[in-house]
Amino acid sequence: MSGSQQFRDEAMAQMQGAMSLSIAFIGISNGLFSSLAEMAQAGLEELSAKTGLDSGYLHRWCDAAFSFGLLDEINGKFALTDRGRAFIPDSSGTAMPFAVQAMLAAHMAERAANFMKTGERPGEKVLAECESFLSLFGPMLEAMFSPLFEQQILPNVPVYKEIDLKSGLAVDLGCGNGWYLRKLAFRFKHLRGIGLDGFKENIGLAARLAQRDGLENRLTFMTGDIYNFSVSEPVDLIAMNRALHHVWEDKQKVFGFFKDHLNDGGAVVIWEPNWPPSRSDLRDPSRRGMAFQNLAEHIQGNHFLRPEEIAAEFHNIGMKTDIHLFANGNEAVIVGRKVNKG
Numbered sequence: 526m527s528g529s530q531q532f533r534d535e536a537m538a539q540m541q542g543a544m545s546l547s548i549a550f551i552g553i554s555n556g557l558f559s560s561l562a563e564m565a566q567a568g569l570e571e572l573s574a575k576t577g578l579d580s581g582y583l584h585r586w587c588d589a590a591f592s593f594g595l596l597d598e599i600n601g602k603f604a605l606t607d608r609g610r611a612f613i614p615d616s617s618g619t620a621m622p623f624a625v626q627a628m629l630a631a632h633m634a635e636r637a638a639n640f641m642k643t644g645e646r647p648g649e650k651v652l653a654e655c656e657s658f659l660s661l662f663g664p665m666l667e668a669m670f671s672p673l674f675e676q677q678i679l680p681n682v683p684v685y686k687e688i689d690l691k692s693g694l695a696v697d698l699g700c701g702n703g704w705y706l707r708k709l710a711f712r713f714k715h716l717r718g719i720g721l722d723g724f725k726e727n728i729g730l731a732a733r734l735a736q737r738d739g740l741e742n743r744l745t746f747m748t749g750d751i752y753n754f755s756v757s758e759p760v761d762l763i764a765m766n767r768a769l770h771h772v773w774e775d776k777q778k779v780f781g782f783f784k785d786h787l788n789d790g791g792a793v794v795i796w797e798p799n800w801p802p803s804r805s806d807l808r809d810p811s812r813r814g815m816a817f818q819n820l821a822e823h824i825q826g827n828h829f830l831r832p833e834e835i836a837a838e839f840h841n842i843g844m845k846t847d848i849h850l851f852a853n854g855n856e857a858v859i860v861g862r863k864v865n866k867g
C-alpha cells in the first residue's frame with residue numbers, strides 16, 4: 526500500500542468516526558438515547574410520540590444510528606446497542622462529552638477558517654451561534670471533568686478541607702450548572718457555596734440540581750460574575766475553573782478583585798489547562814485536543830496559560846502559591862493564599 530493510500534484510508538476512518546459522533550450528538554441533544562433506554566424497544570411512531578420529534582427526521586436518524594452501530598433493530602423496533610448506551614448523558618462514564626466536543630470543534634474550525642482571512646476575533650458570542658450547544662455545555666464539562674475533580678483534585682488539594690473545618694464560604698465564578706460546588710458540598714459537609722454565572726439558564730439549572738441532591742440549604746446560585754459581584758459577606762475560597770484565561774487581559778483588575786474579596790487566610794483556587802513549555806509536547810495524543818482548543822480560544826480573544834504565569838500574578842499582590850499538576854501534567858490547579866495580617 527502506498528503512503529498516500531494509507532493516509533486516505535486513515536482519513537476515511539477518521540471521517541466515519543466524526544460522522545458517528547455527529548449522529549450521537551443529534552441523539553443526545555434530542556433526548557433519544559435516554560428515551561430509548563427508558564422504553565427498551567420502540568417503533569418509529571412510538572419514539573416520535575415519546576419525544577415529540579418529527580417522524581421523517583426520526584426515520585432517517587434511526588437509519589443512520591443503525592448503520593453506525595448505535596441502534597439494533599428487533600422485530601421492527603429499535604433498541605440501543607452497548608455503543609448507543611454509552612451516549613446516555615446521565616450514565617456513569619458517559620461518552621456524551623466527546624460527541625458534544627466533536628460538534629463544537631467542527632463549528633469552531635469553520636469559524637477559524639473564515640476569521641483567519643480577516644484576523645477577526647469576535648469573542649465568546651461564537652459559542653452562542655449554535656443553540657443546541659448551550660444546554661449541553663455544563664453537562665459536558667461535568668461529565669468530562671468531575672471524575673478528575675472527585676478522584677484526584679479534591680483529595681490532594683488541602684485548602685478545601687481547611688475551608689470546611691471553619692464552615693467557610695466558597696464562591697464559584699462562572700459556575701455553569703453548578704457541578705463543581707455540588708461535588709465540593711458532597712465531600713465536605715460544613716462548607717457553604719455560592720455559584721455565580723452570567724447566564725440565567727445556568728443559574729436555574731444549577732439551583733434545580735442542588736435541590737435534587739438535597740444541597741439547597743448550603744448552596745445558592747445567582748446571576749453575576751467577577752464584574753458584577755453581589756456576595757455580601759467575606760469569602761473564604763474563590764474558585765475559577767478553566768475560566769481565568771477568559772479574563773486574562775484584565776488580570777490586574779481580576780487579581781485585585783481576588784485580594785479585596787477574600788478573608789484573611791482565604792484562598793483562590795484556579796483550575797486551568799496546563800499549556801506545555803515546548804511545542805513538541807503538543808504531539809502527545811493527550812495534548813492534541815488542548816492544541817485545537819487553544820485555536821478555538823483565539824477566536825474568543827483568549828489563550829491558554831502556564832501555571833507559572835498565574836503564580837506570578839498572585840505573587841505580585843502578595844499572595845503565596847502552590848501549584849498542583851494532575852492528569853499526567855495536563856491540568857494545573859494553582860492555589861493562591863491571602864496571608865493573615867496577624
